[in-house]
Amino acid sequence: MEQKTPQRETARSFRSDRFSPLGLTQSLIEPNSTATGAERWMAEKFLSVAGNPPLTLDLWGTQEITPSGQSPCYRLRVADRSALYELMTNPNLAFGDLYSEGRLEMDGHMPDLLTDLYRSLDQAYEKLPLFLRMLWRDQAPRSTSLKAARDNIHHHYDMGNDFYQLWLDRAQMQYTCAYYEEPDITLEQAQLAKLELVCRKLQLKPGETVVEAGCGWGGLARYMAKHYGVKVRAFNISEEQVTFAREKAKEEGLENQVEYVLDDYRNISGLYDRFVSVGMLEHVGTDYYPDLAAVIRRHMKTEGLALVHSIGRNYPMRTNAWIEKRIFPGAYPPSITEFTSIGEAGPFSVLDVENLRLHYAETLEDWLARFEANIDTVREMYGENFVRAWRLYLAGSIASFRANALQLFQMVLAHPENNNVPRNRKHLYTSSNVPPEDSY
Amino acid sequence: MEQKTPQRETARSFRSDRFSPLGLTQSLIEPNSTATGAERWMAEKFLSVAGNPPLTLDLWGTQEITPSGQSPCYRLRVADRSALYELMTNPNLAFGDLYSEGRLEMDGHMPDLLTDLYRSLDQAYEKLPLFLRMLWRDQAPRSTSLKAARDNIHHHYDMGNDFYQLWLDRAQMQYTCAYYEEPDITLEQAQLAKLELVCRKLQLKPGETVVEAGCGWGGLARYMAKHYGVKVRAFNISEEQVTFAREKAKEEGLENQVEYVLDDYRNISGLYDRFVSVGMLEHVGTDYYPDLAAVIRRHMKTEGLALVHSIGRNYPMRTNAWIEKRIFPGAYPPSITEFTSIGEAGPFSVLDVENLRLHYAETLEDWLARFEANIDTVREMYGENFVRAWRLYLAGSIASFRANALQLFQMVLAHPENNNVPRNRKHLYTSSNVPPEDSY
Numbered sequence: 001m002e003q004k005t006p007q008r009e010t011a012r013s014f015r016s017d018r019f020s021p022l023g024l025t026q027s028l029i030e031p032n033s034t035a036t037g038a039e040r041w042m043a044e045k046f047l048s049v050a051g052n053p054p055l056t057l058d059l060w061g062t063q064e065i066t067p068s069g070q071s072p073c074y075r076l077r078v079a080d081r082s083a084l085y086e087l088m089t090n091p092n093l094a095f096g097d098l099y100s101e102g103r104l105e106m107d108g109h110m111p112d113l114l115t116d117l118y119r120s121l122d123q124a125y126e127k128l129p130l131f132l133r134m135l136w137r138d139q140a141p142r143s144t145s146l147k148a149a150r151d152n153i154h155h156h157y158d159m160g161n162d163f164y165q166l167w168l169d170r171a172q173m174q175y176t177c178a179y180y181e182e183p184d185i186t187l188e189q190a191q192l193a194k195l196e197l198v199c200r201k202l203q204l205k206p207g208e209t210v211v212e213a214g215c216g217w218g219g220l221a222r223y224m225a226k227h228y229g230v231k232v233r234a235f236n237i238s239e240e241q242v243t244f245a246r247e248k249a250k251e252e253g254l255e256n257q258v259e260y261v262l263d264d265y266r267n268i269s270g271l272y273d274r275f276v277s278v279g280m281l282e283h284v285g286t287d288y289y290p291d292l293a294a295v296i297r298r299h300m301k302t303e304g305l306a307l308v309h310s311i312g313r314n315y316p317m318r319t320n321a322w323i324e325k326r327i328f329p330g331a332y333p334p335s336i337t338e339f340t341s342i343g344e345a346g347p348f349s350v351l352d353v354e355n356l357r358l359h360y361a362e363t364l365e366d367w368l369a370r371f372e373a374n375i376d377t378v379r380e381m382y383g384e385n386f387v388r389a390w391r392l393y394l395a396g397s398i399a400s401f402r403a404n405a406l407q408l409f410q411m412v413l414a415h416p417e418n419n420n421v422p423r424n425r426k427h428l429y430t431s432s433n434v435p436p437e438d439s440y
Numbered sequence: 441m442e443q444k445t446p447q448r449e450t451a452r453s454f455r456s457d458r459f460s461p462l463g464l465t466q467s468l469i470e471p472n473s474t475a476t477g478a479e480r481w482m483a484e485k486f487l488s489v490a491g492n493p494p495l496t497l498d499l500w501g502t503q504e505i506t507p508s509g510q511s512p513c514y515r516l517r518v519a520d521r522s523a524l525y526e527l528m529t530n531p532n533l534a535f536g537d538l539y540s541e542g543r544l545e546m547d548g549h550m551p552d553l554l555t556d557l558y559r560s561l562d563q564a565y566e567k568l569p570l571f572l573r574m575l576w577r578d579q580a581p582r583s584t585s586l587k588a589a590r591d592n593i594h595h596h597y598d599m600g601n602d603f604y605q606l607w608l609d610r611a612q613m614q615y616t617c618a619y620y621e622e623p624d625i626t627l628e629q630a631q632l633a634k635l636e637l638v639c640r641k642l643q644l645k646p647g648e649t650v651v652e653a654g655c656g657w658g659g660l661a662r663y664m665a666k667h668y669g670v671k672v673r674a675f676n677i678s679e680e681q682v683t684f685a686r687e688k689a690k691e692e693g694l695e696n697q698v699e700y701v702l703d704d705y706r707n708i709s710g711l712y713d714r715f716v717s718v719g720m721l722e723h724v725g726t727d728y729y730p731d732l733a734a735v736i737r738r739h740m741k742t743e744g745l746a747l748v749h750s751i752g753r754n755y756p757m758r759t760n761a762w763i764e765k766r767i768f769p770g771a772y773p774p775s776i777t778e779f780t781s782i783g784e785a786g787p788f789s790v791l792d793v794e795n796l797r798l799h800y801a802e803t804l805e806d807w808l809a810r811f812e813a814n815i816d817t818v819r820e821m822y823g824e825n826f827v828r829a830w831r832l833y834l835a836g837s838i839a840s841f842r843a844n845a846l847q848l849f850q851m852v853l854a855h856p857e858n859n860n861v862p863r864n865r866k867h868l869y870t871s872s873n874v875p876p877e878d879s880y
Contacts (some may be wrong), residue, residue, distance in 0.1 A: 181864055314787040314856055336790045337777040347754040349847060350776045353793035358859065404856045407789060416754055416844045419798065424621055429869045 031080045035059040039084065046088050049132060051124025053117045055108075059084060074108035074116070092138055096322030096396075100389040110391070111365070114399030122403065138318035141332045144285030146264055150237050152283060152330035157238040161217070166377060167370035171440040172219025173244075176279035176309065177360040177408045181433050187366040188440055190359075193433040195223040198278065200428045201352065201412050202307050204228035208273040211235070211299060213265035213292075214280025218245025218258070225257035230274070232258045235265055268295050274305055281310035282331050286338050293345035296413070303420050306348065306413040311360070311406055312339050327393050339409050348413035351421060356408040361401035368394040471520045475499040479524065486528050489572060491564025493557045495548075499524060514548035514556070532578055536762030536836075540829040550831070551805070554839030562843065578758035581772045584725030586704055590677050592723060592770035597678040601657070606817060607810035611880040612659030613684075616719035616749065617800040617848045621873050627806040628880055630799075633873040635663040638718065640868045641792065641852050642747050644668035648713040651675070651739060653705035653732075654720025658685025658698070665697035670714070672698045675705050708735055714745055721750035722771050726778050733785035736853070744855040746788065751800070752779050752847040767833050779849050788853035791861060796848040801841035808834040 035043070043057055043065050052067035055074040059065070060081065066072055078084045083103040086094040098104035106113050125133075142148065157175075168175055171188040178190035179197050198220065204210070206229030215221050215234035218241070224230050236242050242262045249258045265280065266288075275296045284292055296306050311333040318324075319331050336353075343350040371378065371394060379387050400406040414421050475483070483497055483505050492507035495514040499505070500521065506512055518524050523543040526534040538544035546553050565573075582588065597615075608615055611628040618630035619637050638660065644650070646669030655661050655674035658681070664670050676682050682702045689698045705720065706728075715736045724732055736746050751773040758764075759771050776793075783790040811818065811834060819827050840846040854861050 179864075181866075183863070314789055315784045336780045336783050340776045340780050340793075343776050344755045349754055349795060349797065349844060350793060350849075351795045353780075353790065354865065355789060355791045355861075357789065358861065358863070402859065404789060404859075409790075419842065419844075421795075421798065423623070423798070424619075424869075425794070425865065426621075426869045429864075429866045 031082060032060050033062075033081075035063040035081070035084075039063075039081070040065065042088060043084065049124060049128055050117075051120035051122075053120035055113065055117070074106065074113040076113075077105040077107065079103040079105070090136065090321070092136055093321040093325060096320075096326060096389065096392055099392050100326075100385045102384070102388065110395040111368070111398040111402070114396050115402045118399050118403040118405055122405065138321045138324065141285065141319055141324055142330050144283060144288055144330045146266060148330060149264060149283065152328075153237050154239075155329050156327065157216075158240045160381070161240055161244050163378065163381060164217075166374040167367050172223060173217040174219050175216055177311075177356055178363040178366075179356065179433065180359050180362045185434055186437060187363070187370075189434050189437060190363065190366075191219075192223075192435050192440060195220055196227075196433040196435075197428065198276065198307055198309070198410075199224055199228055200433070201410065202274050202276060202305055203422065203427070204230050204274065206230065209233075209270075210274040210276060211268055211270065211272040213268065213275070213277040213295075214283070215241075215245065215260065216279065217241050218248060218260055220276065220278055221245070221258045221260070222249055222252060222254055224276075225254050226252065230257075233261060233268075233270065233272075234258065235261045235263055235268060237262065237264050265295060266291060268299055270299060271301055272299055272304065273301055274307075275300055276307045278307075278309040279311075281308055281339075281342075282328070282333055285330060285332055286334060289334075289338070289342050290345045293342045293348075296342075297346045297348070297415075300415050302415050302417050304415040304418065305351075305421075307410065308339075308342060308413070309410045310334065310339065310408075312336060312409040313407060314404065317405075323393065323396075326389060333406060336407075336409065339411065343411065343413050346413065347416055349416055349418070349421075350411060351414050352410075352412040352425065354410045356410060357401055357404070357406070360406070360408045361398050364394055364398040364401065368398065471522060472500050472502075473521075474502040475521070475524075479503075479521070480505065482528060483524065489564060489568055490557075491560035491562075493560035495553065495557070514546065514553040516553075517545040517547065519543040519545070530576065530761070532576055533761040533765060536760075536766060536829065536832055539832050540766075540825045542824070542828065550835040551808070551838040551842070554836050555842045558839050558843040558845055562845065578761045578764065581725065581759055581764055582770045584723060584728055584770045586706060588770060589704060589723065592768075593677050594679075595769050596767065597656075598680045600821070601680055601684050603818065603821060604657075606814040607807050612663060613657040614659050615656055617751075617796055618803040618806075619796065619873065620799050620802045625874055626877060627803070627810075629874050629877060630803065630806075631659075632663075632875050632880060635660055636667075636873040636875075637868065638716065638747055638749070638850075639664055639668055640873070641850070642714050642716060642745055643862065643867070644670050644714065646670065649673075649710075650714040650716060651708055651710065651712040653708065653715070653717040653735075654723070655681075655685065655700065656719065657681050658688060658700055660716065660718055661685070661698045661700070662689055662692060662694055664716075665694050666692065670697075673701060673708075673710065673712075674698065675701045675703055675708060677702065677704050705735060706731060708739055710739055711741055712739055712744065713741055714747075715740055716747045718747075718749040719751075721748055721779075721782075722768070722773055725770060725772055726774060726781075729774075729778070729782050730785045733782045733788075736782075737786045737788070737855075740855050742855055743858050743860050745791075745858070745861075746853040747850065748779075748782060748853070749850045750774065750779065750848075752776060752849040754844065754847060757845075763833065763836075766829060773846060776847075776849065779851065783851065783853050786853065787856055789856055789858070789861075790851060791854050792850075792852040792865065794850045796850060797841055797844070797846070800846070800848045801838050804834055804838040804841065808838065 040063055047067050054070050055072045055076050057065040058075055058077040060079055083098050169187045169191040171192050174191040179194035180190045181193045208230045210224055210230050210232045212221050212234040215236045221232040221234040225232050242260050245260045249255050313333050313335045316335040340350055480503055487507050494510050495512045495516050497505040498515055498517040500519055523538050609627045609631040611632050614631040619634035620630045621633045648670045650664055650670050650672045652661050652674040655676045661672040661674040665672050682700050685700045689695050753773050753775045756775040780790055
């Protein structure tokens with residue numbers, strides 16, 4: 001019997017499995033015959049409702065459409081008639097699927113093209129006819145209940161540590177936004193600077209206890225233990241990550257200071273000086289924010305602090321259908337009021353919120369460059385469709401952060417009875433957060 | 441005909457004008473005869489539902505009640521039977537009124553007593569019987585419409601500049617939270633450090649244009665013009681404040697750089713690099729936050745930044761009845777999600793939120809000390825009831841900030857298309873914000 005591995009599932013999820021409501025129309029016309037006048041008209045309309053982005057739309061090599069008044073530096077090539085119809089019917093999902101299948105090609109620097117496209121779409125959205133807003137609407141993210149969360153996390157994070165090692169930083173394998181305190185530092189330096197920034201915001205002192213929710217490959221937990229002398233219990237529901245994290249802690253002789261627990265944040269027990277969660281909130285779902293707040297509060301000492309780090313938005317918006325369906329099931333980046341509602345639900349005092357949006361664009365640029373450098377290995381592992389899907393996901397994320405569609409929020413919370421809070425934030429900036437390049 | 445001056449109105453508002461539902465009971469018993477067993481029992485219950493704060497309740501010198509298990513360091517003296525009944529029926533309003541009238545006395549350091557009392561009440565609130573929660577509930581704040589706002593602001597801010605000069609800082613007359621970057625700096629230094637912090641957060645550059653909403657006596661506007669070379673239009677609906685601000689600007693030769701406009705923030709016109717509002721939001725009312733956000737957005741350039749500074753809360757809560765009725769009509773400190781909703785309504789990117797809660801306790805301690813040092817002058821100006829009301833307002837505010845009932849949020853917002861945002865917040869801390877003591 002074929003074993004169901006995450007790799008197989010993921011690879012399968014990029015195959016075409018879509019219902020096309022325009023199947024009938026497509027079957028009446030030869031797929032690659034010259035685009036008709038009606039198709040040309042529809043494609044022009046399509047570009048127009050998308051805000052006339054600065055690109056030429058190439059209809060399977062038979063027609064070219066350029067928005068009036070634009071001198072485009074990019075080209076979007078639609079490979080066949082059916083692809084055009086899919087794109088027009090359900091662009092949010094079809095764009096990604098068609099690109100993955102090689103039925104959509106982009107000429108030009110992909111992150112730049114997507115940034116300009118997103119900006120154009122964002123400005124055009126207000127003028128979009130209501131029926132198109134409804135038709136193209138993204139679905140609400142799927143459940144993030146205790147059971148569903150395991151499947152969601154398994155889908156993305158259990159794809160194989162080998163894969164992530166190809167393009168994440170070699171210092172601590174951080175799959176979250178790095179902190180480029182200065183431009184032109186390496187990904188490794190920026191990821192370590194992020195860990196250092198988090199520790200400073202938490203004001204860790206030797207002997208303190210920390211609980212971490214969603215610890216990835218365990219890098220932050222080990223960093224805190226090693227550099228700040230704290231004891232850490234780190235929770236994660238990804239088996240592959242926890243196995244890796246435990247081995248690393250052993251290698252580094254930290255197994256008495258760091259305990260990795262293969263369990264959901266909702267099952268945290270004990271009482272701690274500090275709570276930290278970097279990059280888990282995107283998978284929690286707003287329905288469970290009050291539960292998360294209750295967990296933080298219940299397990300925090302009176303002089304406690306917490307830090308929550310998450311992708312976010314300027315205002316509530318559904319996750320793009322393709323990202324939600326193919327990349328991150330259940331994922332939802334909260335708006336700023338949804339994000340700060342965790343403070344309110346505790347209740348906690350919100351001490352500090354920082355927005356690191358453009359740092360995530362820089363992080364993703366470094367990831368994409370390393371991904372492309374290892375493209376042959378990835379292709380061997382998961383095939384061409386996966387390679388293309390992942391490239392689009394990384395390039396599209398760069399564009400989203402640049403075009404302000406995504407934010408990156410870090411929030412520090414204090415127990416409401418904690419008056420031992422810092423007078424100001426000078427302690428974050430007394431020395432550089434960036435380690436020398438050869439120090440890891 | 442008697443002219444209606446703010447001073448007269450304010451003094452009048454501290455006279456007893458209350459309806460007592462227990463008038464009948466009171467009339468049956470000699471006001472100052474020994475407290476009865478029933479009254480003693482009621483007073484004990486009253487202390488118990490208040491969470492048994494560490495104080496002795498003295499019933500007009502005839503009975504003393506001490507919560508069991510407490511060895512109180514404070515004494516609350518109720519002057520007469522009727523005062524006890526008023527207190528029990530409507531404590532949120534009566535506490536302030538009775539103290540103002542001299543029918544309630546506190547022995548012990550008033551801010552400390554009130555801090556302990558608030559903490560006790562806060563913990564007891566959850567266990568309060570529903571009927572008492574309803575009975576003692578504070579009313580929603582009154583309207584803050586264009587017309588009502590003028591009356592609200594007139595009530596508090598047009599009381600006479602002479603009065604505020606007695607106890608505010610001599611540097612720039614700031615009636616908002618100061619920034620005690622280091623402990624033991626003077627009120628003047630801390631207020632100037634606050635202005636400097638605001639300017640750094642706004643990243644002002646010479647020649648830029650700034651619009652200010654709610655400018656008080658105009659200190660920030662003059663500081664920005666003088667130290668950062670920007671042009672400022674500052675809005676305020678308090679006549680006395682605007683008159684003062686204009687005179688000062690003339691004295692300092694800044695009349696070409698700073699224009700004070702006697703008008704509501706809703707009537708701002710023009711396009712600016714920066715928007716700033718320090719201590720106005722408390723008077724805006726949540727109903728008008730979307731309007732405020734629209735004003736900020738409409739008048740902000742694409743590379744614009746805004747800063748909003750306001751008293752806040754950990755979660756939504758009505759303003760204390762006495763404060764709303766006697767001190768700040770229409771005032772409402774927003775919760776953190778209400779506060780950040782301004783970012784969402786813009787929409788803007790929320791770049792930075794800082795909580796300066798304990799700085800406001802320190803500011804108020806300095807104000808109260810100066811107020812007490814000038815008590816005879818204030819008494820001559822407004823009479824004894826006013827002196828006592830203002831003392832309670834200042835001491836009670838110290839207690840509210842210490843006991844975490846109030847927060848102080850500063851938020852920096854960026855235009856959503858502004859990618860020219862700082863990489864980090866180091867620029868706030870490159871040098872001290874505190875000027876030398878003799879520099880103003």
